[in-house]
Amino acid sequence: MTASTAPVTHSSQARPPIWRNTTILKWGVQIIVLALVIAAFTFLVSQAKTNLDQKGIPVDYDWINDPANIQLGEGIDTQPNSMGRALWSGMVNTLRIAGVGILVATIIGVFVGLARLSHNWLAQKVASIYVETLRNIPVLVQILLWFAILTSLGDLTQDSGVLNDFVFLSQKGISIPRVFFADGFYQWLFLLLVFGVGIHFVRKRLQRKQDLEGGDKHIGLISFGLWVLAAAIAWPANPIMSWVGSIFDAIADVWGSIPETLMQLILTAIAVGAAVIWIRRFLESRRTPAGLAKLTDDDWFRMIFAGIAALIAALFIWILWPGLSSWIINSGRDFFEFLGNKFGGERGSLPLDAMKPTLSEGRFVNYGPTGLTMSVFFASLFFGLVFYTSSFIAEIVRGGVLAVPPGQSEAAAAVGLSRMQSLRKVVLPQAFRVIMPPLGNQYLNLTKNTSLAIAVGYSDVVQVGQSLYNKNNQTLAVFGIWMTFFLACSLTTSLVVNIINRRLEIVER
Amino acid sequence: MSMSDANIALSAEMAARDNMITCRGVKKWFGDFQALTGVDLTVKDREVMVVLGPSGSGKSTLIRCINRLEVHQEGQIVVDGIELTNDLRNIDKIRSEVGMVFQQFNLFPHLTVLDNITLAPVWVRKKSKVEAEATAHELLERVGIPEQAAKYPGQLSGGQQQRVAIARSLAMEPKVMLFDEPTSALDPEMISEVLDVMKDLANGGMTMIVVTHEMGFAREVADRVVFMEAGNVVEINEPEAFFTNPVSDRTKLFLSQIL
Amino acid sequence: MSEMSGPLVVPSAGAAEIAFGVEHEIAPEDPITPPGRWMRENLFSSWSNGIQTVLFAAILIGILKWLLNLVFAEESDWASVATNIRLLFAYNYPVEQFVRVWVSLGTLLAAAGLSIAAWNLDLSFTLRKLGINTATGGGVLVLVGILTPGTAPSDVRAGMFVLGAILLVIGLAVLFGVKDPHRKRIPFEALLISVAGLVVAFVWLFPLGRYEFAGDEASYASGTINISTKGPWTVMMIVLVASFLVGKALGRVLPSGALKGVMAAFWVIGPAFLIFVVLRDPAFDWGYVWAVDVPMALGFALLGGGVLYFLTKPGLGELGRIIGAVLFGVAVFNWVAAFFGLYPMLQKGRISFMLLAVFAILAPTFAGERAARLRFATGWAVLVVVMHWLITAINTPSTLEIVAPPFLGGFILSVSIAYYVMLASFPLGILLALARTSKLPIFRVMSTVYIEILRGVPLITILFFFSIMLNLFLPGGMSISELAAIFTGYSLFSAAYMAENIRGGLQAIRRGQYEASDALGLTTVQRTMFIVLPQALRVTIPNLVGQAIATFKETSLVSIVGGFELVRIANQTIPNQPDYIGQNRPALLFISLVFWAFSYSMSRASRSLEQHLGVGTGR
């Protein structure tokens, strides 16, 4: 491995000719390849532009505000008034199924993975059959099978289901009672937060006392009791926080009144500032008591790259998508208004409420407080994804536990922990580090696999996008939205996984 | 004091020979850490030079700069009249003229012993396979393991692996051999078999730079001994003088700890 | 999308193995424990263990019962599957041409037999294992029989009981009748022959009945399978056994490794040819072939060979490098010109020229004595001839008469897409992985961006994009069929995952390997080809098999973008047949079984292969 070439000062010999100069060759080849790739890309894009122009399809995002004229099967808005709103509904649907799916798949996966490690022969076998069956059948086939099974169930009547009035199971879907956030929830949460600050101080006081005087002051127990007490007090008292909503409304007003140019300037300043700070930090890290160390050309490249990135960001903000700032302003205002609307519950409003499923005319009531209903579309996608993914999660959990050296559980057994205790206190915390990265990957896979919704007609972002471009031919633009959405999901997930990993590493040390 | 000492230490017969390796003011940084702080050193043709020094003093870094596994940032290194610059041709030439033996052997685990040895002669020296294999067998004979040609490195003992590594380097017919602690990863009973091969090489007139902690070897074989400290040469002398009558305090301390 | 990335996150190969896990089966050497003691130890050793037994027994029985109810539900008409077997596997492939399918399948089986012999895979197992598996199988069958609902045909249930009882008895007899069953091994030959024999006996004796689809009418006659099916299968089983025996014999005669080399080469390019045998019956325009195709191929082979022979001369120095660079420049210009419609020439000329340029750049790396140079030039010539033959044949219209337009479909489509996608994404994946681990920052950034973008989006959106949009990006006059577009998109997608897999292997290589190759004076290309890649790929094999399985499973997505793939046939074609309106459940269950059998056996095979080859131990 030849290390990167640094500027070398040579006294005696002349520079070698360029075709033998390693530095020049190295950079020359890279730049040529980069240029070729950019050229090919530009060519293809311009070709697409010409072709689209010929067909009279403009490439822009103005259609976002056009009326959608489509109906979604379910979601926050089933009759969206604009195409953008329809896509937004689809995105929420995607995230909804992904979020619940991740949760349930993890629970099942951990259970099955641990069962595979059980000393019980039958548990081991049943769990391995589960894993080996489910992960070897394509998830699409599983989803379609669930769809076929669910749609062949009986009609929805008062007694279709396992438990009359409470659990319904029919070709219209599945419905169970649910607990939901009622009007007072956010007020309650806010009040709890206020109490929490107080509890934190009490805790600190107790801790200091314990450190000084010794003895057990039951800190954990006391603070838990305090939390319970706070929750109980806040339960009926939540309406006293209804004024919080007006703060958010005020913020929304301020945010909404920011001029566009100012926002652009702020964004540019952030981009350039980030680059400058990064470069300065970088140089700082290369500085030694003896002065600035030799910078390799890799170092130079990094700094140049940071600069170019800032430049591109500025270009993007001002020229490529000038609408970005107004988008940020509008959506920020909407967001704070949305938060504001969550407050203002009157006297007697409860934080949580529960409802049984309600039927009308052979279908589930779709709106308002009712049971937790899964349409057949949602349910088949959900079951397919969850069972499929859980089989992979089970393998990851098992692998992670097996990766912990056997000496650890032996040592735990030696100090007298039971198998369950040793698993919980000794093995799992260590296995967690091995498990985390591939687990994050599975979460991502599940999220991406929600796109198979299109096979059963669940209104996720891909299905909605497809019905939109079938209407207006804006295929390229819809692809752009899909890509941005899924990349954002990926980036967020890997960010979270990385943060967790870093924390775990620090704990480890 | 380094340069003048070095020249004093040269015997008259040595002084008459050509310079094989010349380092002038070689400096090397790793990020913000300076590993070589201006090394001056000459190695004569057919000379055996042993490099000593405490851990982290830059011994490995120095010899790795000589065949450009590391790139020095300032100063000049000339090997057999070729200067190490970013000239592709020079780098290629020097790589095939300078052999290197590593502490960890670094044999190619997916190739047989024979293929390990013939790979470079065939693809770099452009020899025919038959010729290369004949040479390889000769070399295996010379390092004392003629019967292991068909085995994979994983099937050999450490001492045998290191001898294969030496044979692999010799197959390129190098003018200079660099050894970076070739016996440090070996069990005591295998050390001597490797050292014997190296002694033979030295007696055969190979130019060698050897980083080692084997003082017996240094005394017996070295023409000169170099002592390094904190990225620079502190003392150069002929082995007898070096061990019995070290000049610098640092060398005295080092020798008192090690002997 | 799915588990393609399972092991990918874990960068080092050492860690990647964890994800696969090592089966800790009871070592086959253990003698048999008496059932009573075994139950006490494994099922009821403690309170919690007993509870687990009861819990999991309940779960198992519940799921089994539910599944059996599903399979034998009254509204499921399994004749819909039996009648459509041909459709599911070969779609509209003309019946009278089926012999091609049999021939290529037979060739594959022959190659499999030879390969098993060449690699000396000892897949034999002990009588103990045989006994346990047979007895377990029998027991499970009886249990299934008990749980089968009354809606199932009575003879099916009776068959389950009888067969289950027989297997149980045989298994127990082997276990307890034979002395020391854990020490006695069944030789692999016997195993292979008996499995083949069982298959043959099954197709000849078992009264599955003859299902047919004539026009739109489904028909059924009792009896065994049609001779047109059981005949070929019998022959193929014989071929499998015979080729294994031949391979064994050859192994004794030929030098070790010779057969391995031949078989390895076959597995890389053989299937491409075989699929070709299945797909095409080209009517060559011989006049054109002789006037254009042959001279062109020969020209490239000979002239190119000559140039390469010259360029591999040792000591050519920079001259070689400069010639290579110039050739490459001309090749690139050639493509640029093509996009603007300049210099019309056959596309394969441009491709060949580009390839020649790449070879020319690599040539100095392979310089050597005469024999080595000749080898290099000959390799080029062979490659050119093979490539030109394939291109010519593909570009010539086929004379196969197809009933309905999509010609490729069913299981054949899944397998061919998976195979070609893996084949095409392999080189690209290697390049991307090398770029991502390289010290050259621009390459690293480009490769990272490519990989992360493609891994960040779902496969289905990529397939949509390529099937709808690819033609938009091509210059006027150029177009590409939908299937080819899907294939391109899938390959590009797969390459990103491939790259991550290979990167894991690259990172497992120790620094010393690079340093040793540099110290010996190998060039970067030589180092990569002779030292780095062989080691990296060896470590990567298990992950690559995992990816192959994932790729195969995900060919199911092709059904969404319009390919007549298994899923589409099961879910849309069959339920629309007048005889089987709405019958998609049996077919979906059936293709689940097909996918499962294929994926599961592949993963099992790779696991035993991995143990056999001792991957990662560096031997």
Ligand SMILES: Nc1ncnc2c1ncn2[C@@H]1O[C@H](COP(=O)(O)OP(=O)(O)OP(=O)(O)O)[C@@H](O)[C@H]1O
């Ligand atoms: N690749 C590298 N990156 C950063 N620092 C390095 C690198 N290689 C060596 N160093 C540092 O350079 C200094 C000299 O290292 P070198 O390996 O040359 O010492 P040495 O004399 O060979 O020691 P030893 O006897 O332990 O082998 C050490 O402080 C080491 O930490």
Ligand SMILES: [Mg+2]
């Ligand atoms: Mg060292």
